[in-house]
Amino acid sequence: MRKLAFFDENRFSGSINYSFPLSKISWLKVGGPVDILFRPKSLNELSRFLSLMPVEVHVMPIGACSNLLVRDGGLSGVAVKLGRNFSEIEVKDNQVKLGAGNFSSKVAIKLSELGYDLSFLRTIPGTIGGALAMNAGCYGNYIGDYVQSIEGVDRSGKFIHLGKECFQFKYRSSSFPDNFIITSTIVRPKKENKSLIDEKMTKMLSKRKETQPTNTATCGSTFKNPDGKSSLLLEESIELKAWRVIDGAGLRGKKLGKAMVSNKHPNFLINLGGATAQEMESLGEYVRQSVYEKYKISLDWEVIRVGRK
Numbered sequence: 170m171r172k173l174a175f176f177d178e179n180r181f182s183g184s185i186n187y188s189f190p191l192s193k194i195s196w197l198k199v200g201g202p203v204d205i206l207f208r209p210k211s212l213n214e215l216s217r218f219l220s221l222m223p224v225e226v227h228v229m230p231i232g233a234c235s236n237l238l239v240r241d242g243g244l245s246g247v248a249v250k251l252g253r254n255f256s257e258i259e260v261k262d263n264q265v266k267l268g269a270g271n272f273s274s275k276v277a278i279k280l281s282e283l284g285y286d287l288s289f290l291r292t293i294p295g296t297i298g299g300a301l302a303m304n305a306g307c308y309g310n311y312i313g314d315y316v317q318s319i320e321g322v323d324r325s326g327k328f329i330h331l332g333k334e335c336f337q338f339k340y341r342s343s344s345f346p347d348n349f350i351i352t353s354t355i356v357r358p359k360k361e362n363k364s365l366i367d368e369k370m371t372k373m374l375s376k377r378k379e380t381q382p383t384n385t386a387t388c389g390s391t392f393k394n395p396d397g398k399s400s401l402l403l404e405e406s407i408e409l410k411a412w413r414v415i416d417g418a419g420l421r422g423k424k425l426g427k428a429m430v431s432n433k434h435p436n437f438l439i440n441l442g443g444a445t446a447q448e449m450e451s452l453g454e455y456v457r458q459s460v461y462e463k464y465k466i467s468l469d470w471e472v473i474r475v476g477r478k
């Protein structure tokens with residue numbers, strides 16, 4: 170997309186980049202350019218931008234791109250990325266307002282200082298907006314369980330407030346439409362002693378380090394854990410986990426170009442450096458096919474694949 174003739178970017182104080190390579194900001198370090206990357210300065214500006222953008226232009230909110238596989242051909246339309254201008258953390262009556270541009274890990278640390286426990290967010294990369302859209306969670310906790318309400322902006326730029334009866338959270342997903350931009354949420358975390366929260370966060374961080382590749386280009390778990398048990402697994406009492414069936418299919422360490430199934434955690438696909446999105450996706454599809462052939466289990470992608478091939 171070239172610059173839109175009618176669209177005067179000088180009327181916005183947030184940043185507007187044309188043909189922005191998403192590989193620069195994605196955790197996987199792959200992906201082609203998005204036509205327009207918009208980083209709004211304020212809620213009003215975001216609303217005005219959306220109201221001016223023709224309805225046929227596709228708009229997608231992005232956070233830290235820690236769960237996105239953007240294809241090599243890039244993304245049509247606009248990606249809206251909320252940053253530090255959407256990073257409020259305000260406590261009132263045991264409820265906390267969190268701007269969607271906050272990093273989840275920063276929220277966990279800040280709330281610990283205030284005596285509130287959202288410690289599980291300490292080890293989850295990405296932003297609060299992404300965490301809400303994905304219902305991010307780990308070690309038995311999901312962000313959706315704490316949410317009281319959500320605020321955001323719809324595709325036409327209208328401000329929307331949603332009480333918790335208006336949306337649903339499921340395993341690694343939520344019911345918000347794709348182009349609804351969450352700008353903040355109110356959560357109700359439990360009160361807890363700071364030293365206990367800090368202890369939990371330290372334990373979770375070291376568990377991650379032990380079991381998962383950290384400081385690596387990856388999107389974390391590639392596939393959702395399948396439901397139930399498989400009669401083809403050797404021990405039926407073993408809980409069905411995506412990593413177990415991938416490992417069972419002999420795929421640990423499998424490479425395709427510069428894409429690889431992690432040796433440390435087989436549900437993590439990693440970019441060894443210089444992989445294309447096509448290699449990452451094809452390796453993922455190879456994993457799905459191999460697991461299906463061995464166990465008759467269809468793995469569902471947890472990583473969201475977007476864009477043109």
Ligand SMILES: Cc1cc2nc3c(=O)[nH]c(=O)nc-3n(C[C@H](O)[C@H](O)[C@H](O)COP(=O)(O)OP(=O)(O)OC[C@H]3O[C@@H](n4cnc5c(N)ncnc54)[C@H](O)[C@@H]3O)c2cc1C
Nearest residue numbers: 232233234235236295296298299300302305306351388389
């Ligand atoms: C090493 C590693 C470990 C991980 N471990 C976990 C884990 O334990 N548990 C877990 O749940 N996930 C995990 N993830 C996945 C990922 O970190 C989470 O899904 C995270 O919450 C995504 O946030 P993000 O800001 O990066 O979102 P993005 O990846 O940028 O986007 C993900 C989705 O959220 C939507 N979105 C983003 N911002 C907004 C917004 N403001 N409004 C509306 N929609 C929005 C996007 O449109 C997209 O559909 C891991 C990832 C990595 C790299």
